[in-house]
Amino acid sequence: MTTDAIEDAVLSAARARGYALNSATMATVAIDLAGSTLDGDLISVPGKGSLSVQDYLRDLHDRAPSGFSRPQQPDKPNAERTITEMRRKRPLDAAWHARHAKATGITKSMMSEIAASRGENKGN
Known part of the structure; x- marks a missing residue:
């Protein structure tokens, strides 16, 4: 698997939770997960073990909350x-x-x- 597939999985998980990620946060994803592989919903990080895409996204949000935004919705309350x-x-x-x-x-x-x-x- 390429890093692009992992980035796509992280983006999809973020969208499913109602977030959009900015480019700086996506650069962090690329750096954090360089050399990693994706097997289903698990990211295998070389020398560090595996974690789920959801767990990685939660950790990323804790480290960089400003990189997460809610997409503009015309019908928002x-x-x-x-x-x-x-x-x-x-x-x-x-x-x-x-x-x-x-x-x-x-x-x-x-x-x-x-x-x-x-x-x-x-x-x-």
Whole structure:
């Protein structure tokens, strides 16, 4: 088996758990498992024994959690949305509209664009 097959197995296991791996993490996989062989769901690491793909993935996640991300899903619930996504949907408060009413120049035009993008026309 080639290292590519092992990397594919690790990627598949990550996808099955709902994760995508970044390129730096995949480089770590290639380094960690160089010279290893894959027999079914077991990775045989020369001089170190065997471990399952799931166990390796768990260990990798513990060592490099920033290399794991959740793929973007258009139908994800609010609990999984980013701050930016939530901010776009949140209504502008009264204090924001008060500042908008006093703003001038480019600040006023930028704030007007923000209000328009959120479907609000208060304070114009």
